[in-house]
Amino acid sequence: MVKNYFKIAWRYIIKHRFYSLVNIIGLSTGIAFILLIAAYVWGEWQVNKHLKEADRQYILQSKWKNANEGFELATLGPLAKALKENYPNLVANYYRYDGITTNVSKGDKSFREGLQVGDSTLLNMYGFTLLQGNAQTALNDPFTIVITADKAFKYFGKTDVVGQTLTIENFSGSKHDFLITGVMRNPSKNSVTALTNNYPNELFVSDANLTFFGRDMSWQNPFIAGYIELQKGITPKDLEKPIAQLLKQHAPPQFVADLTPYLVSLQDYYFAANNRLVQKMVYALSAIALFILLMAVINFINMAVSRSTARMREIGIRKVLGGLKKQLIIQFLVESIIIVFFATAVAFILYAASKNLFSNIVSKDIPSLADFPLYFIVFPIVFVFILGFVAGIYPAFVLSSLKSVESLKGKLSAVKENVLLRKSLTAFQFATAIIAFTGAIIISQQIHLFLSNNLGYDKEYVVSAQVPRDWSQAGVDKMITVRNEFASMPMVQSVALSYEIPDGNNIGQSYMYKQGGDSATAVPMQVLVSDENYSSVYKIPLQAGAFFDGNKLDSGKIIMNETAARTFGFKNPSDAIGQQIRSAGDQTVYVVKGITNDFHFGSMQQKVAPIVLFNVQFAQVYRYFSFKIKPGNINTAIYALQQKWASLMPGAPFEYTFMDDTLAKLYKSEIQLKKASYTATVLALIIVLLGVLGLISLSIQKRTKEIGIRKVLGSSVAAIVALFIKEFLWVIIIGGVVACPLAYMLMHNWLQGYAYRINITAMPFIIAIVLLGFITALLICLQTIKAALTNPVKSLRTE
Structure with missing residues (x-):
């Protein structure tokens, strides 16, 4: 009996190979994606799990009253x-x-x-x-x-x-x-x-x-x-x-008042760090994968329901010949499980083929199938049976319940194509695709803001490289001499020596207050150390005063950004010029020489902090040369810099980074999410269009005689095509109405994690709906034109 179930199921799948293939492709795409996401999540979940006594290992974190006072990652x-x-x-x-x-x-x-x-x-x-x-x-x-x-x-x-x-x-x-x-x-x-x-x-x-x-x-x-x-x-x-x-x-009194150390379990730390960015990424990708799989399952159900009337006579004959309802249910479930089995097998092949590509998308090593523990083999087996049961349960129970007489007639009011169910499921698919598409566009817009020219400085043609360190006056003098040698090169516009580049990693904070005030009123300032060329390399505009001029007399002078000037109570930037500033625990009196525009030194997740720049001649610490290269042949310029570097600093590696790459590293997780969202959008479109392809093919097959009658009565090809497009147009519109508020809420909540963010406009929603509608209409046209051009005599003979 079991052998017969499989034999009949196999024959049916082969006989209707087009619809079986559509189902297998759709399901395998969804399953492959969820396998990739599951592998990614599993890999992230393993972080810190292999440490000895992992459940008792903790990291000390720091909570500061003012976020600019210290790093959350570190402690005393x-x-x-x-x-x-x-x-x-x-x-x-x-x-x-x-x-x-x-x-x-x-x-x-x-x-x-x-x-x-x-x-x-x-x-x-x-x-x-x-x-x-x-x-x-x-x-x-x-x-x-x-x-x-x-x-x-x-x-x-x-x-x-x-x-x-x-x-x-x-x-x-x-x-x-x-x-x-x-x-x-x-x-x-x-x-x-x-x-x-x-x-x-x-x-x-x-x-x-x-x-x-x-x-x-x-x-x-x-x-x-x-x-x-x-x-x-x-x-x-x-x-x-x-x-x-x-x-x-x-601890120093200032730390006692402002610092609260706390413990975070290493089992939780990786997910909790950086405002739970990894955890959010895992949840987002998992949700996307589940929806993609659900769309594929919906395709399977839709195809089964749409073909239900075609199998009524088969069911009637089997019942007349003594077939039991239980046997019919098992038969339909076996067919479903076989299709899911083949789809899963194809999904494993797709997994192996796309593993490296997906690793590049999420910037993580995705484990190969052999890397998983042996007991993991149980999961795909259980998965095949559960998914096969879920996908096949509706058609199995509905079709097996048909009465023999009505089945033999091929008519049944209870089945009536189940138009509402099919369209509801299809609308869900369109809504999911619109959400994914809209989300991808909004994420791209936000990342464009991160990498745009609205950073407060110019990142174009800027290359940075770490230099050998000798943090003494002699070391600074030597580096300035080397800097000037680089600056004299014809392809170099300017060179700066500094401790920081705009990647969020600075030397630390300093508590500062106005001369004549109380040190108890000192406020934390982010400290940067640079030379006089820093503003020209990064094109940081000045609001008032002047930047460092290379004179060693500048060692007692400081530059502040607008936020720092406001923090000290200066209403206008010019009011701060010449003012005297002290640092807590330091007898030096600093004079404000210039006020720069605010610029994004770190991530846009945080607001621009108050920044104070010290002259490298005074602080005598440095890490980077920043080169502003003249536009032209970049490769030639880099090669020339490399040769000059080897002659001026032999034995020191020239490991350079373009500022665009530095920012990409700063927004690594966001860029991963962008790539993943586009991948999900493409997969959602593939699955939706596969579903449309299958449903339209079935619809044309069932309405062949209707198409012939319409043509005989004078209907044009365009009118027939419009008839089928209209059937899906309302489904897309309903999907869009459902998707737009959901997409808005999801992306609005995501954007709240950034102090600087784009405004959500109607354009991403319009683009997603119109483009999805256009692609769907194009696919429908390609299929229906052929049917509409068929000789109506042949169409009228169709039973």
């Missing part, structure tokens, strides 16, 4: 260690690190690398495996280093490199050999070796090297990443009073 240097030493009954272990970038070289290989200068507890606390070396002692001594397997291959071409050395440069320009004491197995993605997605670290040195790098982990330093492992049974709430007590005893 000694806090994690002090918690372990003073409260061992609460804290089992700790790890802290200071993240830096510097030049690392081996022979003629030289690169800028991210390093973690941290506690020796790293390897044992998190269970990172060493391929070579002793995890107990690898990070105990000064001038020793642990590297990942990838870095070992990068510098040596092999992993057996314990006992070899790498040369590392500090910020005074000195170099020292570091002995490799361990090679770490490449860790799975986690928030310890990569606190943020943009800054992964693969080289680890002991905190015994802090002095070599000129760094510290003091109570005055609020920029240290701190982690702790809680004892069993201890909760974050148990540490609230101990943390407050330690701050009261050791």
Whole structure:
């Protein structure tokens, strides 16, 4: 009996291969997309899950009264260690690190690398495996280093490199050999070796090297990443009073008043970081995938319902011959499950073929099928049966309930094409496609705002590269000489030496107040350090006064943006010129030399912060050269810069980035969402049009005689085509009416996450509806014209 079910189902599928193919293509597209999204979500869910004692690992975060005072990601240097030493009954272990970038070289290989200068507890606390070396002692001594397997291959071409050395440069320009004491197995993605997605670290040195790098982990330093492992049974709430007590005893008064450290579980941190951006991305993509799959299932149901009248006589004959209702239900469900099985098989092929493409879209490595645990094989099997049952249940129960006599006549008022059901389902599909299309347009408009020329500075033809560091007067003088050499090149318009480029990462904050005022009234300012060319490279307009002029007498002068001037109470920018400003805890009196326009130094998620620029001649810290290249042959200009760099700074890597790429990195998640939304839009259109293709084909097949009669009575081809278009026109309009308010609400809520955002206009909605309607009409025309041109004599003979 079971064999017969499959045999009959297979024969039916082969006999009606066009409709079966439409169903399989639609379903496989939806299933492949949900497999890709599921793989992406699974990969994101695994972050931090492989750490040792993952359920007891926490990161210390900072909540500041003023968001400009410090970084949420970091905390006071000694806090994690002090918690372990003073409260061992609460804290089992700790790890802290200071993240830096510097030049690392081996022979003629030289690169800028991210390093973690941290506690020796790293390897044992998190269970990172060493391929070579002793995890107990690898990070105990000064001038020793642990590297990942990838870095070992990068510098040596092999992993057996314990006992070899790498040369590392500090910020005074000195170099020292570091002995490799361990090679770490490449860790799975986690928030310890990569606190943020943009800054992964693969080289680890002991905190015994802090002095070599000129760094510290003091109570005055609020920029240290701190982690702790809680004892069993201890909760974050148990540490609230101990943390407050330690701050009261050791931290500067300003920090005690404004800072509230708190704990975030590493199991939650990855999703919670950056205003829960990853979690929002996961939810958005999951919802899109489910809707795409639902659209594909609706196509399947629509096709089955539309073909119901064609199978009435088959059902009547089977019932007359003794077929039971149960057997008919099983038969229809078997057909449905077989189609879903083939669609799933095709989906796996599509998954393998599109995995790399989708990885590029979401900028994440999507695992291959072999990477999943073996027990995952259960999910597609269950999926096939559930989806096959859900997709086939309606036609199975409706068609199996038909009375034998009415079935043999081929007429039944209960089935009457189920026009309302089909059109409702189709309207849902159109609504989903319109929402996806509209969302993609609005996301694109917002990202265009991020990358537009409305940033307060000019990003065009700007290239940045990190330079070797010697943070002394001699080092600054040398870099200025080198800068001038670059500026003399014919293809270079201007060159600036600075600590920051506009990517949101600045040296920190300084509490500042007016001279003569009380230091208790000091307000936090974002500090930037630059030379006199910074404003000309980035074309930052001045509101009042002047920018630095390269004179060392400028070392006691500062530049502020409009927001900073308003924060100090100056109503007009010109009122601030010549005013004296103090920094809390510093006896220096600074004079305001100029006021710039506000410009977006970081993400548009936050409002422009008050910014103060110090002269590099005074602050004597720097990281970047920013080159303003003259328009023309960019490749030739970059090559010339590379050659000049090698001659002026031999041994220093020239690793450059265009400002457009820097901004793309800053808005990485938004760009991922944009790409994913366009992918979803394309898939939604494919599934909708496949559904329209199938339904129109069935409709033409059933109305062939009607078309012949209309032609005999004088109807034109255009009138017949319009008849079929009108059938779907109202469906699109209804779908648009439903979709527009939903799309508006969804995108309005998404835009609320940005301090600077576009205004939602009617244009995206009009474009989505009109374009979808045009494509649908074009598809209908292509199918109906052929039927309308057929000889009416043949049409009238159709039964």
